[in-house]
Amino acid sequence: MKIVPITGWIIYNRYLQSDKFLEYATMLGEAATERGHHISILTNEDIVTTLQTEKLSLFPKPDYVLFTDKDIYLARFLENNDVRVFNRATTIEICDDKIKTYECLAKLQLPIPKTIVAPKTFQQNTKLTEQFLSKVESELSFPYIVKENFGSFGEQVHLIHSLDEMKEKLNDLSEPFMFQEFIKTSTGVDIRLQVVGEEVVAAMKRTARHDFRANVTAGGTMEPYNPSELEKKIAVEATKAVGADFAGVDLLLGPDNSSLICEVNSNAHIQNLLDCTGINAAEYIVEYVEKVFEENLD
Numbered sequence: 001m002k003i004v005p006i007t008g009w010i011i012y013n014r015y016l017q018s019d020k021f022l023e024y025a026t027m028l029g030e031a032a033t034e035r036g037h038h039i040s041i042l043t044n045e046d047i048v049t050t051l052q053t054e055k056l057s058l059f060p061k062p063d064y065v066l067f068t069d070k071d072i073y074l075a076r077f078l079e080n081n082d083v084r085v086f087n088r089a090t091t092i093e094i095c096d097d098k099i100k101t102y103e104c105l106a107k108l109q110l111p112i113p114k115t116i117v118a119p120k121t122f123q124q125n126t127k128l129t130e131q132f133l134s135k136v137e138s139e140l141s142f143p144y145i146v147k148e149n150f151g152s153f154g155e156q157v158h159l160i161h162s163l164d165e166m167k168e169k170l171n172d173l174s175e176p177f178m179f180q181e182f183i184k185t186s187t188g189v190d191i192r193l194q195v196v197g198e199e200v201v202a203a204m205k206r207t208a209r210h211d212f213r214a215n216v217t218a219g220g221t222m223e224p225y226n227p228s229e230l231e232k233k234i235a236v237e238a239t240k241a242v243g244a245d246f247a248g249v250d251l252l253l254g255p256d257n258s259s260l261i262c263e264v265n266s267n268a269h270i271q272n273l274l275d276c277t278g279i280n281a282a283e284y285i286v287e288y289v290e291k292v293f294e295e296n297l298d
Helices: 019-034 072-080 089-096 098-107 130-140 163-170 229-241 271-277 281-297
Strands: 007-012 038-043 064-067 115-117 144-148 157-160 177-181 189-196 199-207 221-224 246-253 259-265
Touching: 007 019, 019 038, 019 064, 019 271, 019 281, 064 072, 064 281, 072 089, 089 098, 098 115, 098 177, 098 229, 098 259, 115 130, 130 144, 130 163, 130 177, 157 163, 189 229, 189 281, 199 229, 199 271, 199 281, 221 271, 229 246, 229 259, 246 281
Parallel strands: 007 038, 007 064
Antiparallel strands: 115 177, 144 157, 144 177, 189 199, 189 246, 199 221, 246 259
């Protein structure tokens, strides 16, 4: 039975310039409003994160928050004041930190490309030694991927073809970052699966003709995709591994029809998915929130 009225806040970042972030928040807000929820769309500056000995009284306190931002301090502040946040601050932090993401996936022995974490250097411009770079080359061989730990839309992912190119790229990098096996069979192609709870609700294949990255923002095209049961299982397990209520999971196409997890996005934008498949993931997310809300009342 659907329980109304439910009050919800949807929070996005005031300081990000792209319209995608407000667009995502608006999609969630419209889906929730259609289900009878009382919704406020707020920015991360509308709520002041005040740390003090006593808990703050948030009035009116929402039944839930859909957090479309990466401001984990605010998300954690809301949780500490007894607000249920989707996704939780810990999940957002893990997904925003790619090394932490791969640590969680590797711990559960989920399929990922071989990844080598760059040593922590403390000084931003400290160059890695040739001895270490030789060890990386012996493990991965050229070409391989250099991936900065924080970033979105594939903009901080680099394909490196030689030692000289790697040395040059080090001039542009600040730690932390990682080296990663280049999956040649997935050049310019990946699969985005949208997971909500324990269900894959939509999927699309992204293809770029002139870039090793398949991101639509990097020029890729998209088409609806019918994932296999194994692909669904991997995506759901990856979502669980980072503690997410919902996530966009990107899979690479490995050799012999295998699948490798490229990324788990706790705040995956869903407009492209809707345009491609006709499926509005926001509706599934809101229904999932209702289910959790009802279970907590039992």
